[in-house]
Amino acid sequence: MMESLMHSIYGVMDAMFPFAWASHTFMKHAFLAVLLVTPLFGLLSTMVVSNRMAFFSDSLGHGAFTGIAVGVLLGAVSPIASLVVFSILFSFLITYIKNKSNASTDTVIGVFSSTAIALGLMMMSHGGGFNKFSSYLIGDLLSIVPQDLAALALVFLFVVAAWACIFNQLLVMSINASFARSRGISSFRVESLFAAMLAVVVSISIQWVGILIINSMLVLPAAAARNVTNDVKGYHLVSVAVAMVSGVSGLILAYYFNMAAGATIVVISAGIFFLTLLLKPYLVR
Amino acid sequence: MFRNILHHHADSSSDCAKLCCTRIEKFGVKAGRLVIFEDVDMHVHCGQLTALIGPNGAGKSTLLKAILGEIPHTGKLHYVDAKGKHTGNPVIGYVPQYLRFDVSSPTSVMDIFMACLSRRPVWLCSSKKLRPQVVESLARVKAEHLIDRRLGALSGGELQRVLLALALDPIPDLLLLDEPVSGVDQNGLELFYEIVAELREKEDMAIILISHDLNLVAKHADQVILLNKRVLASGTPDEVFGDAQTKRIFGMMAGAPASSAGGPEKGGVA
Numbered sequence: 018m019m020e021s022l023m024h025s026i027y028g029v030m031d032a033m034f035p036f037a038w039a040s041h042t043f044m045k046h047a048f049l050a051v052l053l054v055t056p057l058f059g060l061l062s063t064m065v066v067s068n069r070m071a072f073f074s075d076s077l078g079h080g081a082f083t084g085i086a087v088g089v090l091l092g093a094v095s096p097i098a099s100l101v102v103f104s105i106l107f108s109f110l111i112t113y114i115k116n117k118s119n120a121s122t123d124t125v126i127g128v129f130s131s132t133a134i135a136l137g138l139m140m141m142s143h144g145g146g147f148n149k150f151s152s153y154l155i156g157d158l159l160s161i162v163p164q165d166l167a168a169l170a171l172v173f174l175f176v177v178a179a180w181a182c183i184f185n186q187l188l189v190m191s192i193n194a195s196f197a198r199s200r201g202i203s204s205f206r207v208e209s210l211f212a213a214m215l216a217v218v219v220s221i222s223i224q225w226v227g228i229l230i231i232n233s234m235l236v237l238p239a240a241a242a243r244n245v246t247n248d249v250k251g252y253h254l255v256s257v258a259v260a261m262v263s264g265v266s267g268l269i270l271a272y273y274f275n276m277a278a279g280a281t282i283v284v285i286s287a288g289i290f291f292l293t294l295l296l297k298p299y300l301v302r
Numbered sequence: 303m304f305r306n307i308l309h310h311h312a313d314s315s316s317d318c319a320k321l322c323c324t325r326i327e328k329f330g331v332k333a334g335r336l337v338i339f340e341d342v343d344m345h346v347h348c349g350q351l352t353a354l355i356g357p358n359g360a361g362k363s364t365l366l367k368a369i370l371g372e373i374p375h376t377g378k379l380h381y382v383d384a385k386g387k388h389t390g391n392p393v394i395g396y397v398p399q400y401l402r403f404d405v406s407s408p409t410s411v412m413d414i415f416m417a418c419l420s421r422r423p424v425w426l427c428s429s430k431k432l433r434p435q436v437v438e439s440l441a442r443v444k445a446e447h448l449i450d451r452r453l454g455a456l457s458g459g460e461l462q463r464v465l466l467a468l469a470l471d472p473i474p475d476l477l478l479l480d481e482p483v484s485g486v487d488q489n490g491l492e493l494f495y496e497i498v499a500e501l502r503e504k505e506d507m508a509i510i511l512i513s514h515d516l517n518l519v520a521k522h523a524d525q526v527i528l529l530n531k532r533v534l535a536s537g538t539p540d541e542v543f544g545d546a547q548t549k550r551i552f553g554m555m556a557g558a559p560a561s562s563a564g565g566p567e568k569g570g571v572a
Contacts, residue, residue, distance in 0.1 A: 067407050119333070185417040185424060191407065192414065192453075198372040199396035199469070199478070200418055247452050248410040249417075253425040301408075302452060 023163050038272040046161040047278065050225065051264040053169040055234075057176050057218050059260030062239035063252055064184075064211065067191045072123055073111065073212070075232040076130035077219045080107040082137025082228065084220065085153055090140055097224060104220040107133065108212035116205050156227030158268065158278035172221055176214055183207050188249065226279040234260070237286035244293035245300045259289050322348040324392055324476050324508055328377035331361065331368050338364045339531050342377070346508040346525070348475070351498070353523035353539075354512045357551055360530040362512045363399060366478045369510075370396060381475065392476045395469030397462065399480040399512075409453050411445075411464050412436060418468055435471075443467045443497050459483070459490020466497065470505075477501070479511040491515075495522060516543070516552065 030045050038044050065074050081100055084107070088099025107129070115125050141150045186207045190197040194204050215235070223231055242255035267282030274281075323346065330340035339361030346352045354362050368375035381392040415436045416424045433449075440446040443463040448456060456464065462482050469477060479498070483491045499522055502509055513519050519526060519539065526542040528535040528551070535545040542548055 067409075181423045181426065185420065185422075188409065188414065188417040188424060192409075193398045195367055195370060195372055195480075196396055196398050196465070196468075198367075198370050199394050243408050246408040248408060248450075249413040249424040252408040302455060 019163060019167065038269055043159045043161070044268075044272060046163070046166060047158045047225075047268055048265070049166055050158065050161045050169055051268050051282075052261070053166070053173045054218070054222050054225075055260040055264035056257050057173060058222075058234045059238045059257030060176070060180050060253065061215055061218060062235050062237070062260065063242070063256050064187045064191065064239075065215070065235050066239035066243065068187065068211075070215075071232065071236050072126050073108075074215055074219065074235045076111065076126045076133070077104055077108060077216055078223065078228050078231045079130045080104055080133040080137075081153070081220060081223050081231075082141070083107075083133045084137075085150060086137045086140035089150070090143075097221065100220040100223065101217060104216035105213050108216040109209055112205070112209050112212045116208075153223060154228050155277055156223065156225045156230075156279045158225045158271075161225060168221065172217060176218060179210065179214055183210055187211060226282075227277075230279055230283045233283045233286065237283065237290050238263075241286065241290040241293040244290075244297040247300075247302050259286060263289060322381075322383045322475065322506065322508070325380040325382075326369065326377065327380065329365065329368055329379075330376040331364050331373055337531065339529065340376075341532050342529070343533065344510075344527060344536075346476070346510060348506045348508050349502065350524040351502050351509045351511060351522055352525040352527060353519040354510060354527050354529055355514070355516065355519060355542075355548075355552075356529040356534075362529055363480050365529065366396070366480050366510065366512065369476070369478060370394060383475070393472060393474045395474035395477045395507075397465045397469050397477075397479045397482045399482075399484060407452075407454060410450055411440070411453065411456075412449050414453065414464075415439065415468065415471075419471065439467045439471045440464070442470060444493065457490065458486040459494060462486060462490070462494055463497065466494070470501070473505055473507065475507055477507050477509045479509065481512050481514065484514070491518075498522065 026049070027042070027045055030039055030048070033039075039048070065071060081104065084100035084103030085096045087103060088094055088096035091099065111126060111129050114129075115122055118125060141147050186197070186202045189200060189202055190204055190207060197204055219231055219235070222234075226234060238256040238260040239252070241259045242252050246252045246255050263282050263285040267285045268278050270276070270285070271278035271281040324344075326342060326344040326346075329342040329344075331338040332340075342365060344352070354365065356362050364373060367373045369379065412429055412433070413424050416427050416429060416432055419432060419435070420427050436449060437446050440449060443466050445460060445463045445467060448460055448464060451460075453461065453464075466479075466482070483494050486494065495518055498509065498511070501507070502522075511519075511523070520543065523539055526536065526539050527533055528542055528545070528548050530551065534547045534551075535542045537545075
């Protein structure tokens with residue numbers, strides 16, 4: 018069933034994009050993956066930036082070192098499955114300690130982040146086999162297979178549904194935690210759920226985008242959008258648009274110039290960010 | 303002991319059956335081994351404004367957060383409505399001291415109302431249905447013209463009025479104002495207090511206000527509580543400002559509001 022579905026999608030894409038880049042199956046897969054994953058980055062990015070969680074999402078990427086290493090050492094499970102589970106636990110732990118302790122948030126995150134990198138590197142370097150992990154540092158968008166796409170589609174549905182449920186509460190929390198509390202919002206619950214969503218999206222895309230630049234996908238779209246919008250609807254729309262446009266154009270450019278797709282996408286989003294910075298005085302009331 | 307005597311003489315601790323009231327018994331909060339405050343008893347009635355005064359670090363903001371339930375605390379909160387029934391938890395409105403949010407955040411006043419009032423996510427929600435209700439809420443604080451402004455583009459006074467409007471929708475039983483006008487200019491400050499005074503008269507709610515502005519406290523409050531780790535004095539403004547402990551903590555300035563002389567320019571005491 019999956020195969021016939023994929024074949025009809027290939028047919029549609031061949032009709033829509035009669036270009037050289039779209040004639041390869043791996044490019045078709047990469048293109049579909051970009052269409053599924055970049056809107057998620059665009060959505061999540063709005064609250065990562067508004068709630069000042071850029072450092073937190075960065076630490077999720079760093080935590081991936083340990084997650085992947087554990088997976089490889091265990092052998093029985095795929096590194097990605099172990100990474101998803103590890104990242105969710107890691108994000109809960111940070112959220113929990115952050116809420117319990119008096120230490121400032123960036124200190125707590127800094128401690129966890131560096132511990133996770135160190136642990137991961139220690140395990141990866143065990144027996145001198147570090148090279149087999151280096152693909153995770155840069156990622157490879159062209160290695161996507163139909164099974165990955167099915168997993169992505171599931172994650173896409175899950176994240177959009179969860180986002181619709183918790184967005185209002187996140188927005189109120191971004192204004193003031195005590196005020197949110199007076200409206201009956203449990204900060205810890207909402208924050209944990211958001212952290213878990215981030216963890217899932219980050220860990221599932223790390224194999225394609227790479228540990229080194231994954232965080233820029235979560236920061237740049239909203240950072241650009243907030244320069245040119247005045248309300249939440251516009252903020253979402255522009256953030257998703259920036260993520261998708263840079264995703265698609267980055268993938269195509271990377272194909273023609275033979276570069277790493279993830280990095281190209283990030284450079285294009287960064288370009289859009291600087292453009293919005295110039296437009297800011299004219300568009301923000 | 304002194305505290306207890308004063309507390310029982312305060313007119314607010316009289317019969318609880320007639321009006322709705324909130325009674326706070328033996329509230330205490332600790333951070334690790336450090337006692338933030340302990341043994342706090344308070345009694346606030348609907349239609350009354352209770353001012354909480356005290357030096358910095360006295361535990362005033364923490365007390366409000368404990369009442370909100372944000373911080374774990376010892377002691378109990380009893381709420382009794384006008385019919386004399388224990389209804390458990392009062393609806394609490396809260397206006398924070400200052401906002402630690404990014405002023406460049408693209409969120410309009412309408413957005414934040416929609417986030418509070420609607421279950422649909424703001425990015426999917428049509429604003430048409432809620433708009434009349436929001437305008438009405440904002441009119442209560444004379445801010446209906448601000449509905450489409452970005453939160454970051456509001457002045458301090460405007461922002462506090464918008465937050466007050468949010469805290470008043472739905473109308474709470476207990477309204478907590480945590481130094482609502484710190485850092486607000488003179489005009490904004492007077493307008494804010496005017497609105498609060500109006501609320502006290504029109505709406506059936508108890509208001510607890512933290513303020514460093516003793517002049518305004520003397521003018522608007524029905525009950526004043528002096529807090530410094532524990533309740534040092536409580537009663538009418540005259541009683542509390544005449545108290546030796548208040549004079550010691552606030553120095554010369556405590557005399558000013560009682561004699562309704564000018565007082566310090568900015569009203570800041572701390």
